[in-house]
Amino acid sequence: MTKLVTVRESYDWITENEVTQVQLEELIRYIEERYPNENVLDQRYKRVRFINFVGVIQCSDIRYEIVPKINLSADDERKALLSMLSVSNFIPITFYERVKNGQETADLLTAFLTAFLERLLKELKKGIYKTYERQEENLYVMKGKLELSNHIRQNAFNHTRAYCSFDELTENNSMNQLFKAALQIVRSSSVLHTSKLQLERCLGYLDQVDVVNFPPHKLNEVRLNRQNERFRDAVLFAKLIIEHASIYNKGQQSSSFSFLFPMNLLFEKYMEVALEAAAGADAVISQHAKTRLLHNKKSGQENILLKPDFLVNNKVIIDTKWKSATYHGKSRYQQSDIYQMYAYVTAYKEAIRCILLYPKQEGEAEHPVWEVVDTNKTIEMKAVRIDEFWNSVDDLKELLNDG
Incomplete structure (x- = not known):
C-alpha cells in the first residue's frame, strides 16, 4: 500500500512523524543520486523540506507530492500546478482541459500517468508502429542472405538448415521497447482501476515486444520520423519516466522515480505564456x-x-x-x-x-x-x-x- 505525503514547496517539513527513518534516508539517497548538482532538499535534524522544486517522487511505498504554496487547499494547489505544467509545455502531454473541467483531482503521479496511458493507448489502437528489423536465424529454407561463416560454424554436419539474415517487418523495435520499459516501471504505481486497465491494454498491444534495459545512450537511439510522429508525446513522456527511474537493491528491488520541475523556471515560463495571451x-x-x-x-x-x-x-x-x-x-x-x-x-x-x-x-x-x-x-x-x-x-x- 503506497502512502501519499503532500507538502508545499519551501514550507512544509517531512519528519519522522510522517515517514520512518529508513524511508527518510531512502528519499535523501535518491535525491543525492538523481539530482547531485541541484539544491532540492533543505536538510535539518530528522527533517527535510523541498525547496526550489515541485512535482512528485515515488520511493518504494511512499509517494511524495510537492506542490506550490499559494494558500489554497491541497486539491487546488495540485490543480494549479497541473495547469502551469500544461500551459507552459513543461511536460510533453497536456491535460489542461481535464484540469479546467475539474476532473483531475487525484494525486500528481496519477494525473501524469493517466495522461500518458490515455495518449499511448489512443495511438496503439490506431495501429502499432512497425519497422523492418534485421534478423538472423538458422532456418530450414533459404530466406534473405546466407551468412556463410555462421552457417559453416553452426551447420557443418547439418545439411538441412541454412543460417540466414533478412529484414522482417516487426513491432519489436526500439520505440515499442521504450514504451514497454516505461510501462513496466510504472506498473506498480497505477492506483486507479481505469489506469491499471489502460496499462494492461497497452501491454497487450506490445505483447510481442521484448523487455530491454534502456541506459541513457540507448534512449537517444529512439528517433521520430514521419511514420511515427503521432507517437511523439508518448515517446517523450516514456523517456522522462526511464530517465528519472532509479533502482535500489535493499534485499528486494524497488523502483524509484520522479517528475520534479524547477519552480523558478516554471513560474517564468508560465508567465511568458500568460503575458503573450494578455498582450x-x-x-x-x-x-x-x-x-x-x-x-x-x-x-x-x-x-x-x-x-x-x-x-x-x-x-x-x-x-x-x-x-x-x-x-x-x-x-x-x-x-x-x-x-x-x-x-x-x-x-x-x-x-x-x-x-x-x-x-x-x-x-x-x-x-x-x-x-x-x-x-x-x-x-x-x-x-x-x-x-x-x-x-x-x-x-x-x-x-x-x-x-
Missing part, C-alpha cells in the same frame, strides 16, 4: 539580451549585459520572482532586486515601468511603487493569481493597463 505574442520579448549597462572607455566595448525576463511593447520590463511578496501582512522584497530593476529602467531608455512580478497569496499586502528621481519612470511590485490560467491573464491585462 499579444508580438508584444512580448523573452530574455531580452541586447542592452548593456556600461561603456568601457579604454576598450570601447559595452560591458555588463542586462537580461530581463520580459520586455513588453518596449515600455514595460518584468522580472518574475517565485517567492511571497507578503510577510505578516507587509510587503517583503530584497534591495538587490530593486537595484537590478533600477539598472534595467536606467539602461532601457524607452521603458517607463519596471515590475517585480510575484505569485499572489491570500491576504496580499498593498505593495509599493517607487518613482525614479527626476523621471517619469517607476519600479513596482505586483502579484498575480496562478490558481487558474485565465485568472493570471486577467490580472496581467489589468496590470499592463494600469500603466
Whole structure:
C-alpha cells in the first residue's frame, strides 16, 4: 500500500512523524543520486523540506507530492500546478482541459500517468508502429542472405538448415521497447482501476515486444520520423519516466522515480505564456539580451549585459520572482532586486515601468511603487493569481493597463 505525503514547496517539513527513518534516508539517497548538482532538499535534524522544486517522487511505498504554496487547499494547489505544467509545455502531454473541467483531482503521479496511458493507448489502437528489423536465424529454407561463416560454424554436419539474415517487418523495435520499459516501471504505481486497465491494454498491444534495459545512450537511439510522429508525446513522456527511474537493491528491488520541475523556471515560463495571451505574442520579448549597462572607455566595448525576463511593447520590463511578496501582512522584497530593476529602467531608455512580478497569496499586502528621481519612470511590485490560467491573464491585462 503506497502512502501519499503532500507538502508545499519551501514550507512544509517531512519528519519522522510522517515517514520512518529508513524511508527518510531512502528519499535523501535518491535525491543525492538523481539530482547531485541541484539544491532540492533543505536538510535539518530528522527533517527535510523541498525547496526550489515541485512535482512528485515515488520511493518504494511512499509517494511524495510537492506542490506550490499559494494558500489554497491541497486539491487546488495540485490543480494549479497541473495547469502551469500544461500551459507552459513543461511536460510533453497536456491535460489542461481535464484540469479546467475539474476532473483531475487525484494525486500528481496519477494525473501524469493517466495522461500518458490515455495518449499511448489512443495511438496503439490506431495501429502499432512497425519497422523492418534485421534478423538472423538458422532456418530450414533459404530466406534473405546466407551468412556463410555462421552457417559453416553452426551447420557443418547439418545439411538441412541454412543460417540466414533478412529484414522482417516487426513491432519489436526500439520505440515499442521504450514504451514497454516505461510501462513496466510504472506498473506498480497505477492506483486507479481505469489506469491499471489502460496499462494492461497497452501491454497487450506490445505483447510481442521484448523487455530491454534502456541506459541513457540507448534512449537517444529512439528517433521520430514521419511514420511515427503521432507517437511523439508518448515517446517523450516514456523517456522522462526511464530517465528519472532509479533502482535500489535493499534485499528486494524497488523502483524509484520522479517528475520534479524547477519552480523558478516554471513560474517564468508560465508567465511568458500568460503575458503573450494578455498582450499579444508580438508584444512580448523573452530574455531580452541586447542592452548593456556600461561603456568601457579604454576598450570601447559595452560591458555588463542586462537580461530581463520580459520586455513588453518596449515600455514595460518584468522580472518574475517565485517567492511571497507578503510577510505578516507587509510587503517583503530584497534591495538587490530593486537595484537590478533600477539598472534595467536606467539602461532601457524607452521603458517607463519596471515590475517585480510575484505569485499572489491570500491576504496580499498593498505593495509599493517607487518613482525614479527626476523621471517619469517607476519600479513596482505586483502579484498575480496562478490558481487558474485565465485568472493570471486577467490580472496581467489589468496590470499592463494600469500603466
